[in-house]
Amino acid sequence: MTTMHSYLGVATPAPRVAFFELSSCEGCQLQLLNNEARLLDFLALVEPVNFREAMDERSDDYQIAFVEGCVTRDDEVVRLLKIRQQAKILVALGSCACFGGVNQLKNRFVDPDWARRQVYGDFPVATSPARALEEVVTVDLRIYGCPVKKEEVERLVSELVLGKTPFVPKYPVCMECKAHHNLCLFELGEVCLGPVTRAGCEAWCPSSRMGCWGCRGPSEPANLAELAEVAQRFGVAAESLLDRLECFGGFAGAAAELRQKLNNPGGTNSSGGQA
Amino acid sequence: MSTIRKVEIHHLTRVEGHGNITIRIQDGKLIEARWEVVETPRFFEAILVGKKWENAPWLCGRICGICSIGHTLASIRAVERAFGLAVAPEAEKFRLLLKHMETLQSHVLHLCFLVAPDFLGTGSILPLIASHPDTVKLAARLKMLANQACELIGGRSLHPTRTVVGGFTMYPERAELAVLKDRLAAALPELDVLAGLFATFMIPDFRRETEFVSLQGEARYPFLGGDLVSSDGVRRSEDDYLPMTNEYCVEQSTSKWSRLSRPSFAVGALARLNNNYSLLTPGARATAERFGLAPVNHNPFMNNVAQLVECVQVVEDSLLLIEELLATRWAAPRQVVKPRAGRGVAAVEVPRGILYHCYEFDDEGRITRADCVIPTSQNHANIQHDLVVMVAEMAAAGQSDKEIEQRAAMLVRAYDPCISCSVH
Numbered sequence: 001m002t003t004m005h006s007y008l009g010v011a012t013p014a015p016r017v018a019f020f021e022l023s024s025c026e027g028c029q030l031q032l033l034n035n036e037a038r039l040l041d042f043l044a045l046v047e048p049v050n051f052r053e054a055m056d057e058r059s060d061d062y063q064i065a066f067v068e069g070c071v072t073r074d075d076e077v078v079r080l081l082k083i084r085q086q087a088k089i090l091v092a093l094g095s096c097a098c099f100g101g102v103n104q105l106k107n108r109f110v111d112p113d114w115a116r117r118q119v120y121g122d123f124p125v126a127t128s129p130a131r132a133l134e135e136v137v138t139v140d141l142r143i144y145g146c147p148v149k150k151e152e153v154e155r156l157v158s159e160l161v162l163g164k165t166p167f168v169p170k171y172p173v174c175m176e177c178k179a180h181h182n183l184c185l186f187e188l189g190e191v192c193l194g195p196v197t198r199a200g201c202e203a204w205c206p207s208s209r210m211g212c213w214g215c216r217g218p219s220e221p222a223n224l225a226e227l228a229e230v231a232q233r234f235g236v237a238a239e240s241l242l243d244r245l246e247c248f249g250g251f252a253g254a255a256a257e258l259r260q261k262l263n264n265p266g267g268t269n270s271s272g273g274q275a
Numbered sequence: 276m277s278t279i280r281k282v283e284i285h286h287l288t289r290v291e292g293h294g295n296i297t298i299r300i301q302d303g304k305l306i307e308a309r310w311e312v313v314e315t316p317r318f319f320e321a322i323l324v325g326k327k328w329e330n331a332p333w334l335c336g337r338i339c340g341i342c343s344i345g346h347t348l349a350s351i352r353a354v355e356r357a358f359g360l361a362v363a364p365e366a367e368k369f370r371l372l373l374k375h376m377e378t379l380q381s382h383v384l385h386l387c388f389l390v391a392p393d394f395l396g397t398g399s400i401l402p403l404i405a406s407h408p409d410t411v412k413l414a415a416r417l418k419m420l421a422n423q424a425c426e427l428i429g430g431r432s433l434h435p436t437r438t439v440v441g442g443f444t445m446y447p448e449r450a451e452l453a454v455l456k457d458r459l460a461a462a463l464p465e466l467d468v469l470a471g472l473f474a475t476f477m478i479p480d481f482r483r484e485t486e487f488v489s490l491q492g493e494a495r496y497p498f499l500g501g502d503l504v505s506s507d508g509v510r511r512s513e514d515d516y517l518p519m520t521n522e523y524c525v526e527q528s529t530s531k532w533s534r535l536s537r538p539s540f541a542v543g544a545l546a547r548l549n550n551n552y553s554l555l556t557p558g559a560r561a562t563a564e565r566f567g568l569a570p571v572n573h574n575p576f577m578n579n580v581a582q583l584v585e586c587v588q589v590v591e592d593s594l595l596l597i598e599e600l601l602a603t604r605w606a607a608p609r610q611v612v613k614p615r616a617g618r619g620v621a622a623v624e625v626p627r628g629i630l631y632h633c634y635e636f637d638d639e640g641r642i643t644r645a646d647c648v649i650p651t652s653q654n655h656a657n658i659q660h661d662l663v664v665m666v667a668e669m670a671a672a673g674q675s676d677k678e679i680e681q682r683a684a685m686l687v688r689a690y691d692p693c694i695s696c697s698v699h
Contacts, residue, residue, distance in 0.1 A: 023315040026291050026695055027340020027433050033388065034432055036419035040404065048401070054388060055399030056288045073315045102337045105322040115321035123524040125316055147340065147434055208430035208437045209444035213333065243330055 012161055018050035018062040019093075020083055022076045023103055023130065024069030027147045028094035029053050032066075035150040042154055045161050064089045064160065066143075070096040070103050071131040084137040089160065092132070092139045093153075095146035095215045099249030102146070103130040108246065108259065132249065141166055144216035146248055149201050169199040172219035173212050177203035185211040186234045193244050195230065196222040196251075217250025224254050238262055277302045282680045287687060289389040289399070291341055292694020296683050298666055305667040310659045310687065312528040314698040323634070323645040328354050328440060328614055331634060331642065336434050338647065339696035341384070343433045344377040344425060345625030346632075346647075346696075352500060353632040354440045357619025358640075360612060365605045366442040367499070372596045373428040373438070374498050374623075375589035380421035380432065381626035382544070382582040385691045386469070387414030390579050393685050394476040410472060413465055417586075420462055424455055424593075441610040449601060456597040459590050463558060466587050470562055473583055478566075479576045479682060483664045485657055486537050487546035487571065488519065490624050496554040496588055497547070498624045504550050506571050507536040514620045516631045520648045530697040532656040533648070539656035542628025543690065544581035545572060559588035575661050576689045582626075614640025627651055627691050651697035654690050661686055 019029055033039065033054065049059040065087035071077055084090055095101040106115045107129045116125055133139050143156055159166045173194040177184075180203050185192035192211035194203065198219045205212050218224075231241050239262060246255035282298040293314045299306040319338055323331060331354055336347040348370055355362065387410070388400045397403060404411050422432040427447045430436030437444045490497035491504035503511045503519045511519050522531040534540065548555070548563070549570040555563065563569070566580045616638040623630050628650030635644040665686060669679050 021695075023317055024695065025337050025340035025343070027337075027343060030340045030384075030433060033384070034418075034422055036415040036422070039415055043401070043404075051399075052286055052288050053291060054289060055401060056392075057398050058288075072317065076315065102322065102334055103317045105334075106318045109321070115318040116316075118321040118324065119316065119318050120524060125529060127316060127318075130317075146337065147431075204431065205436045210430065210436040210439075239327065240329075243327065247330075247333070 012045065014045065014047045015063040015161060016049045016059070016061060017046040017064045017066065018059075018083075018087070019048070019053070019066045020050070020068070020079070021053070022067065022069030022080065022097075023072040024094070024096045024101070026053060026068065028068045028145075031147045031150050032153065035154070038154065042157070045157055060086055062087060064091060066091045066093045067097055067133055068093040070100045071133065071136055072103060072128055073126055074128065077136055080133065080136050089140045090133075090137065091141045091143060092134065093143050094148050095144065095217075095248045095250070097133045098142045098144055099217055099252070100130040100132050101248055104249040104252070105246065106130060130249075142168070144168075144198060145201055146215035149204065152200055170220040171199050172222070173197045173199045173201065173203050173206065173216070175199055176201070177206045180207050182206050185209070186230060186236075189234075191231065191236050191240045191244055193227070196224055196227050211244070213244045213247045214250055215248045217248070224251070279306065280676055282676050282683065284680065284684060287684055289392070290688055290692050290694065291696070292692065292698070294687065294692065294694050296662070296687065298679060298683065300666075300670045300679075303670050303673060305663065305670050308662045308666045308683075309527055310655065310662050312530045312655060312694055312698065314529055314694050316529055316698050319699045320645045320647060323642045326642050328358075328612070328634075328636060328640040328642065331645075332438065332440065335632065335647065338649070338699045339693055340433055341381055341693055342377065342625040342627065342630075342696065344373055344429055344435055344438070345623055345630055347435055347438050348374060348499065349621045349623040349625070349630050349632040351438060351440050352621035352623060353619040353634050355619070356621060357617045357634060357636055358613060358615055360441065360610065362442045362610060363606045365600060365603060366608065368596050368600050369428055369443060369446065370438070371499055372593055372600075373425060373435070375593045375596070376421045376424035376428065378498075378589045378626050379586055380418055380425065381691075382586050383414060383417045383421060385626075386473070386579060386582055387411075387418075389691075390688060391472070393681070393688065413468060417462060417465055417469070420458055424459075427451055427455060439609060441612045443608040446605060446608050452597055452601060456594060456601075459593050459597070462590055463587070466583075466590065469586075470565060470583055473580065474565065478574070478580065479685065480574070481576060481661075481665050481668075481686075482573045483575070483661055484573050485660070486535055486540040487549045488535060488540050488542050488653065489547045489550045489629055490622060492551045492554045494554075496551050496556070496592065500622060503622060503629070505535055505540065506546075506549055509535060513622045516620055516622060516633065516648065520631065520653065522648060522652070528655055530649075530652045530655055530694070533653040534656060539660045540653065541575070541657045542650045542653045543578055544585050544626075545575070545578040546628060547624055548581045548584060555584070556588055556591035558591050559584050562587045575657075575686060578689050578691070582691070614638070625650060627693050628653060647699060649693070649697045649699060651690070651692045651694060654692065655697065658687055658690055658692070
């Protein structure tokens with residue numbers, strides 16, 4: 001059932017929405033409660049029927065499911081399949097859901113059990129390699145970012161509710177960074193994935209003089225060869241470039257290639273499980 | 276023949292992360308009460324190994340979406356202490372100010388969005404939009420102020436972008452800081468209104484004596500580094516955190532547990548306040564007195580009140596910090612970092628209690644070992660022990676399953692657990 005709400009004076013259908021989290025920091029859901037000045041308008045767009053972090057009521061009757069986090073254990077596969085079965089639209093919310101996020105960094109170890117032993121010793125704990133949602137189910141919309149940007153979430157959700165095709169930029173962060181009149185981070189001696197990362201964050205990090213870490217994954221196209229040349233020209237160590245390329249999982253292929261190229265992969269001999 | 280009564284809560288609501296409560300009662304006697312943590316581990320301590328120092332704060336902030344600023348600052352402090360790097364006094368002040376604004380944001384979120392519905396008889400804040408519009412708007416204003424202050428100083432409200440080893444990538448403008456000061460001053464009467472609301476709530480009357488662990492402040496209510504102290508009289512240096520945390524694995528939880536002088540101890544706002552009451556600012560002290568909160572208080576539900584007191588504390592202290600910042604000249608925000616081999620420990624008070632990060636580095640500044648001890652993991656055993664005693668009392672008093680279920684959920688919620696953070 002869909003009730004009618006009004007958003008900015010226009011009558012809109014308020015779809016029943018549910019929010020779920022798999023392996024994550026739950027920061028993307030926290031973002032949904034931010035932008036307080038517009039929070040009530042945002043909540044009026046939809047009818048939340050399942051949001052464990054914020055409400056007791058739980059219904060399995062929903063149209064749109066927002067799923068934060070990645071899959072790292074078998075019971076999460078079961079939960080995700082059930083959500084997919086129920087939801088008309090399944091939205092991957094944030095870098096963990098889209099690419100595995102920082103959690104997929106554990107996948108780089110050759111021995112998959114090494115990470116578990118490093119943290120828990122002999123104590124048995126169930127875990128599996130970190131996987132993006134789309135490795136398990138079909139995903140209808142990806143909202144990128146670590147964390148997601150609330151303004152973008154508001155726009156995308158409005159577009160979904162109003163039946164418009166959600167707009168997701170293909171061009172790189174560099175475009176937005178230039179539009180903000182920022183100094184180039186390379187010129188400031190920083191590493192930056194802005195030239196190859198999908199825009200839509202309004203150059204969030206570079207505008208704070210922090211080089212981009214690629215949390216939104218590759219732009220379309222993403223000229224990684226040119227980025228490697230630029231990095232070399234500015235004297236950026238290949239290891240620093242790798243740190244950024246492999247951080248959130250969006251550049252997994254390029255990162256694995258670069259890691260293989262560097263003959264001192266983890267840089268340490270103490271961790272038998274290094275890639 | 277008497278039947279066994281069961282209360283089961285699967286994936287407790289209005290808390291961060293995934294936890295279950297299982298209770299069994301027979302003939303008014305408690306058979307079993309368990310606090311189970313079923314969150315998936317993400318293995319941050321393994322992920323860090325082999326990574327260069329500059330990755331640590333960026334990755335470790337992602338341990339927790341709610342206290343990402345606290346994790347980032349703890350991580351930075353551990354790296355800087357390993358490398359013997361001291362930042363400029365104004366950088367320290369900006370860090371503390373940022374820390375304060377995260378505390379305010381987190382406490383207001385917990386008190387108004389997660390806790391208040393219990394006392395107002397609703398399942399979430401959503402029905403309160405219609406029934407208590409002024410309260411909801413007040414909560415939104417305070418949260419917005421705190422978030423915008425985090426954006427101003429840290430670059431954004433979570434997973435900050437300006438906080439780096441060596442200082443900051445950039446500082447805000449002085450004029451912006453002056454505006455923040457005015458807004459914070461205007462927030463004090465708002466917090467007084469919030470205290471007025473909480474004064475009408477019936478805080479459950481439950482007491483179980485326990486040990487409280489926190490930083491020990493010297494001149495200021497403590498948040499960033501210093502000695503570690505317990506209300507049972509243990510005192511250790513920051514580097515000596517391991518005998519203070521004593522982590523071990525338990526079958527009922529993917530989060531480790533901790534113990535010190537007793538089978539469990541508590542960390543968080545109540546622990547900080549119990550151990551540092553004399554360092555409260557005047558308004559914070561007056562708020563504590565209004566609720567009859569004095570050390571050593573052993574009612575876990577008073578952690579909510581302690582958070583309220585700390586909201587006033589961090590706002591009053593922020594006003595002083597901004598005055599100090601505006602009265603001084605600032606050097607370049609970021610210092611050059613020279614890595615070296617060694618070990619660095621940081622103890623930082625984050626909203627839910629004392630947090631430790633410890634890293635070991637090789638001489639190029641790559642991490643060879645990492646250890647993070649999370650506030651909520653230190654609280655899990657205390658929650659378990661509270662739950663057993665409280666439910667046994669309620670069962671003996673003949674209270675209904677519904678009452679027990681609600682009170683058990685409120686007990687866990689009072690600790691403001693950050694469960695995915697505790698498992699990390």
